[in-house]
Amino acid sequence: MxxxxxxxxxxxxxxxxxxxxxxxxxxxxxxxxxxxxxxxxxxxxxxxxxxxxxxxxxxxxxxxxxxxxxxxxxxxxxxxxxxxxxxxxxxxxxxxxxxxxxxxxxxxxxxxxxxxxxxxxxxxxxxxxxxxxxxxxxxxxxxxxxxxxxxxxxxxxxxxxxxxxxxxxxxxxxxxxxxxxxxxxxxxxxxxxxxxxxxxxxxxxxxxxxxxxxxxxxxxxxxxxxxxxxxxxxxxxxxxxxxxxxxEKLAPLKSVRLELNKPQTRESIGKYGLIEDYTDTFAQLLIPRKALTSSISNILRDLPVTDLEVSDPPIEELIRQLFESGENLSI
Amino acid sequence: MSYKPRQHKVLWFLRVIKSLLINQYALMMEYRAEIALWALSGILPLIMLGLWSQTNIQDLIELQGFNLKRYFLSAFVVRQFTVVWVIFSFEEDIVQGRLSPFLLQPVPLFWRYYTSHIAEQITRVPIVALMIMILSVVLPNSFWLPKFTELILTTFVIFLAFTVRFMIHWAFAMSCFWVERASSIERLLLIPYLFFSGLVAPIDTFPKEISQIAYLTPYPYLLSFPANLLSGHHVNIQLNIMILIFWALFLFLISTLAWKKGVKHFTAMGA
CATH class of the missing domain: 3.40.50.300 (P-loop containing nucleotide triphosphate hydrolases)
Structure with a gap:
């Protein structure tokens, strides 16, 4: 080195x-x-x-x-x-x-x-x-x-x-x-x-x-x-x-956006992650990074998915939340 | 091929000074109207001439071979080319945070301010020449033509006097590292300069004890000596030049020590 x-x-x-x-x-x-x-x-x-x-x-x-x-x-x-x-x-x-x-x-x-x-x-x-x-x-x-x-x-x-x-x-x-x-x-x-x-x-x-x-x-x-x-x-x-x-440290959860071709109940979607937003053919979930792969394969297997998008929250937003969150920060 | 400052340090230094002078001259030319006004503001010796001409002191000292009119006209010229404002600029640069980028360049900051003052004086030359021409029309009997060698020697002495005055102010400018408004010191420095330099009255008209104190300071050599030299009065040229050089070296030493201490104290506020 x-x-x-x-x-x-x-x-x-x-x-x-x-x-x-x-x-x-x-x-x-x-x-x-x-x-x-x-x-x-x-x-x-x-x-x-x-x-x-x-x-x-x-x-x-x-x-x-x-x-x-x-x-x-x-x-x-x-x-x-x-x-x-x-x-x-x-x-x-x-x-x-x-x-x-x-x-x-x-x-x-x-x-x-x-x-x-x-x-x-x-x-x-x-x-x-x-x-x-x-x-x-x-x-x-x-x-x-x-x-x-x-x-x-x-x-x-x-x-x-x-x-x-x-x-x-x-x-x-x-x-x-x-x-x-x-x-x-x-x-x-x-x-x-x-x-x-x-x-x-x-x-x-x-x-x-x-x-x-x-x-x-x-x-x-x-x-x-x-x-x-x-x-x-x-x-x-x-x-x-x-x-x-x-x-990863600031956002341990990933955001998953789903579009479905058949209406689904909140409960049937809620078992894959934390629901942020929901209509009967649309849902936005927060899923722990570690469980992301298995959760997505389960979603694709069990639900009638027409579109799926995985994203991180914007870094600006994460940093802003971090600095606004309090005096004693530790990551 | 890249220039190698270690091998050609003197040439490198001369090139830096030349570039700074050209740059600062270009800058001063942008302010030509302001410089004309600053030159006009330096008419205190002419006012003093008017005042002293109304008293019997003129006859008294002229009996001793001292030409008061010549002295104050010469003092006017010397004053024009020994104006220093480095404490103001240095303070402003520190407060505004402008010092930082220049502090990080491999050339002592001193030269930026020194060349800026010299550039201003070069810009002043035609304005002062015009003022002298006007004075020669207004006061034709007071004018004389110095010899060429006297002019060259006086120019050198004025330059030396300017350098010493600059060094006094530069040494005090270092206090900007510790205090926020060091320009108040500049105002304080004006008092001994006014009285001990011979600006308000020739030093020889002072009581003996006062003039003896005055000669212990650098001030009489900044104005009285060059003004007497230009007006053709008898002065010990070698001794006075040696004293000016002594003060320049002494002040250089003081300001270098103050600089080293000041930079350690510098907080680069505003930058």
């Missing part, structure tokens, strides 16, 4: 946050005596990511996703624990490390607002020591993968959100980083732009074997790009594994 690109062991980050009670009394008290409390944003998390892996990093707002990403790329120092990214300690911000990583944040930009993206991209080329000819080749290649053309010559402020995000990606990937930290890269984009960005990230991973850690609230980003997901809640990892395993 090759050496992990990203290795995290008992990583913790505490923040000191000032507390203030509302109202004039609270304001005066806060002015005279600043009270602070320590908040644990990331609580002893451990995981590793292999070279070329695309891993989804999901969790509700305030779960610790962005704090973890910031520690992995070296923006902030961990309170305790170890982190190693391609053999470097990220917070040392060594040039050799910085040349191999990038951080793309959907809600933040590095392109200068009043200039065309190409102006900022040319500065990046100089910063990363890419020759002018090679710069042009890379711009052409990435622009074609992203579907960008004349937009690169228009001031950033005149671009649509989708065009701007694509230009941001071009600027962030010009130096061909092998590690990509992506924080909500499709935030606010329309469906077409979201798909384009996902396709681009997938091709980039295929072409350069880049390792990606992707945080997103759009499950479409995760399901279309990542086989593995890390689920974080209250600073702790509650799942690290494949999406399929997660779905």
């Amino acid at each position: 090759s050496m992990a690109s990203i290795s995290v062991n008992a990583l913790t980050k505490n923040y000191s946050v000032s507390r203030k009670t509302p109202g004039i009394k609270g304001t005066l008290k806060h002015f005279l005596f600043r009270r602070t409390e320590t908040i644990t944003a990331v609580d002893e998390i451990s995981f590793s990511i292999q070279p070329g892996e695309m891993v989804g990093f999901i969790g509700p707002n305030g779960a610790g996703k962005t704090t973890t990403l910031k520690m992995l790329c070296g923006l902030i120092h961990p309170t305790s624990g170890d982190v190693s990214v391609i053999g470097h300690k990220p917070h040392s911000l060594e040039p050799g490390f910085l040349k191999q990583i990038t951080l793309v944040m959907g809600q933040k930009q590095q392109l200068l607002w009043d200039l065309p993206p190409l102006d900022s991209i040319k500065v990046n080329a100089a910063v990363y020591g890419i020759s002018p000819r090679e710069t042009n080749n890379r711009i052409d290649e990435l622009a074609s993968m992203l579907g960008l053309g004349n937009e690169l010559n228009r001031p950033v402020r005149k671009l649509s959100l989708g065009e701007r995000m694509k230009a941001e990606l071009l600027a962030a990937l010009l130096h061909r980083p092998s590690i990509l930290f992506l924080d909500e890269p499709t935030l606010g984009l329309d469906v077409i732009s979201q798909v384009r960005v996902r396709e681009f990230l997938s091709s980039y991973n295929e072409r350069y074997g880049a390792t990606m850690l992707l945080s997103s609230h759009y499950m479409g980003d995760i399901t279309s790009l990542c086989d593995r997901v890390i689920l974080i809640h209250h600073g702790q990892i509650i799942h690290d594994g494949s999406l399929i395993t997660l779905t």
Whole structure:
């Protein structure tokens, strides 16, 4: 097994946050005596990511996703624990490390607002020591993968959100980083732009074997790009594994939809599973995954079935239910 | 063929500086109207000239061979090219979360702000030239033509003075890592600058004890020294340049230490 690109062991980050009670009394008290409390944003998390892996990093707002990403790329120092990214300690911000990583944040930009993206991209080329000819080749290649053309010559402020995000990606990937930290890269984009960005990230991973850690609230980003997901809640990892395993854990029941050519009683259908919906020639059942094969063969043998469909509940729905279900989550 | 920064570090660095300057110059050209207004706002030395001309101090110090009009006109030029706003920009970048992507690039952040200030000054050159032309029409008797060598030397000294002023502000900008509104420090820094730099009055008109204190700070070398040099007054050029270099190196050391501590404290808020 090759050496992990990203290795995290008992990583913790505490923040000191000032507390203030509302109202004039609270304001005066806060002015005279600043009270602070320590908040644990990331609580002893451990995981590793292999070279070329695309891993989804999901969790509700305030779960610790962005704090973890910031520690992995070296923006902030961990309170305790170890982190190693391609053999470097990220917070040392060594040039050799910085040349191999990038951080793309959907809600933040590095392109200068009043200039065309190409102006900022040319500065990046100089910063990363890419020759002018090679710069042009890379711009052409990435622009074609992203579907960008004349937009690169228009001031950033005149671009649509989708065009701007694509230009941001071009600027962030010009130096061909092998590690990509992506924080909500499709935030606010329309469906077409979201798909384009996902396709681009997938091709980039295929072409350069880049390792990606992707945080997103759009499950479409995760399901279309990542086989593995890390689920974080209250600073702790509650799942690290494949999406399929997660779905199985979250939804131990499969949904089976039946259409029948003769009316059947509720009781005759109810013995195969839990009825969710029923008319005399239609039924929707929930059947435990483990009993699915035998139940379906029994249904086909005993009932006059004209159509049968087996499905999982949508992953978005499962995750939403999980995070809404309470404080102490364990899967 | 890919460029190899380790083998050509100096060439790589020069290319980075050139790209940043071109980029920042293009950006500043987008704000040409604003820069003209900022240049106009730097007329305090001309106001001080008007004020001092109404008093008998002018006759008093001119007896000692000091030309007050030349001094304030020179101070006007020096002030135009030593304007620094790095604390404001650094604070805004931290608060808005714009610092993060640049912090993750393999070039010290210092150069982005430094080149942005130099680019603004280059944009200012034609505006200041126009203002000087207008002043030469309004005050024809106060004008003089410095020698070419004096102009070159003064340009170098102004650049050095700007660098030291920038380094003072850069060192204090590091406090943005700890406090949310470090721009209040910028306002505080303006007070010693106003009085000790010779902006409101030539330092030689101060009581001896005050001027002695002033010369212990970097401020007289930021404005009074280059203004005296440009106006042709006698100054110890070598000594003053050495003092400017000392302050630049000292402040570089202080700001580097503060940077190292600050980055550890950075929480990348808003990003």
